[in-house]
Amino acid sequence: MIDAIDRAIIEATQAGLPLVAEPYAAVAKQVGVAPEEVTRRIERMLENGLIRRIGAVPNHYKLGFRGNGMSVWDVPDRKVERYGRLVGELEFVSHAYHRPRHLPLWPYNLFAMVHGRNRVEVMEKVERIAELLGEDDRGHEVLFSTRILKKTGFRLPPLPPTTAKS
Amino acid sequence: MDDIDRQIINRLQGGFPVSERPYREAAAWFGLDEAELIRRLRRLLDDGYLSRFGPMYHAEKLGGGLSLCAMAVPEEKFEQVAGQVNAFPEVAHNYARDHQLNMWFVLATETPERIDEVVEEIERTTGYRVYNMPKQKEFYVGLRFQV
Numbered sequence: 001m002i003d004a005i006d007r008a009i010i011e012a013t014q015a016g017l018p019l020v021a022e023p024y025a026a027v028a029k030q031v032g033v034a035p036e037e038v039t040r041r042i043e044r045m046l047e048n049g050l051i052r053r054i055g056a057v058p059n060h061y062k063l064g065f066r067g068n069g070m071s072v073w074d075v076p077d078r079k080v081e082r083y084g085r086l087v088g089e090l091e092f093v094s095h096a097y098h099r100p101r102h103l104p105l106w107p108y109n110l111f112a113m114v115h116g117r118n119r120v121e122v123m124e125k126v127e128r129i130a131e132l133l134g135e136d137d138r139g140h141e142v143l144f145s146t147r148i149l150k151k152t153g154f155r156l157p158p159l160p161p162t163t164a165k166s
Numbered sequence: 167m168d169d170i171d172r173q174i175i176n177r178l179q180g181g182f183p184v185s186e187r188p189y190r191e192a193a194a195w196f197g198l199d200e201a202e203l204i205r206r207l208r209r210l211l212d213d214g215y216l217s218r219f220g221p222m223y224h225a226e227k228l229g230g231g232l233s234l235c236a237m238a239v240p241e242e243k244f245e246q247v248a249g250q251v252n253a254f255p256e257v258a259h260n261y262a263r264d265h266q267l268n269m270w271f272v273l274a275t276e277t278p279e280r281i282d283e284v285v286e287e288i289e290r291t292t293g294y295r296v297y298n299m300p301k302q303k304e305f306y307v308g309l310r311f312q313v
Binding site: 001010013014016017019020023025035039042043045046050053054055056058059063070080081084087088095096097098099100106111141143144145147148150 | 174175178179180181182184185186187188189190200201204207208210211213214215216217218219220221222223224227228229234236238248251252257258259260261262263264265266267269270271297298299300301302303304305306312313
């Protein structure tokens, strides 16, 4: 799906886009291809979703959103997709996921990261989700992080095997 | 941070141009010139208001494996197990959370198959069960988070 040039572009931009007037040309120089080749490939990666978006990643905590709660919900499986979309669209929810239950300990199948200035604000927002789900909210909890134990970047997967031609 | 910084954060969470002079194009949205936008972005990054500026890649679509895992670790063993779990290079983030499942980490592996192997290795190393919760569906809207 990605070749060596895509991979080189990904590696060159994983930490960020260069803050220079012609950033894609700078990446091209680093990768060793023409600037148009880089913009063409980045546009293609945007189209097929390999790149989600290009822009700024805000640091919620630094911007004053210090209450970040992982809210987890037990909703009927046949409605999880609809509720996931509804909850995911709320402006205070950054990510929503359908994940598997692990009964009996873990009955929750919908996760939504809720951001607020503090825990009280997060809990108010969680209540808004609860109202949205109504009686299909068969139980929920909010897990606050108490400590970061590790935080590193993601690793790039290996190159796809090259088809050897003899 | 002034009002223009806020506008930049709110507006530039996606849709950055792919063109020869993208900063010049984007700067015009805020009535700035190219150099001023670059200067402000650099400052927002340096001061930590932005954690990153650039393309956001989709890990699974790049061929890797990604999963959220949780463990229930007794308090007296917590530090020891955290050290064992963190020693796995596949563990990208690890958070302590206030719940019976008190350790939550993200596994990022080079192949999807490797997730299950690492889960088993962590269980063998620590002696505690790992609850693997890979996403079955993602509801992602993208542009958000207004300051």
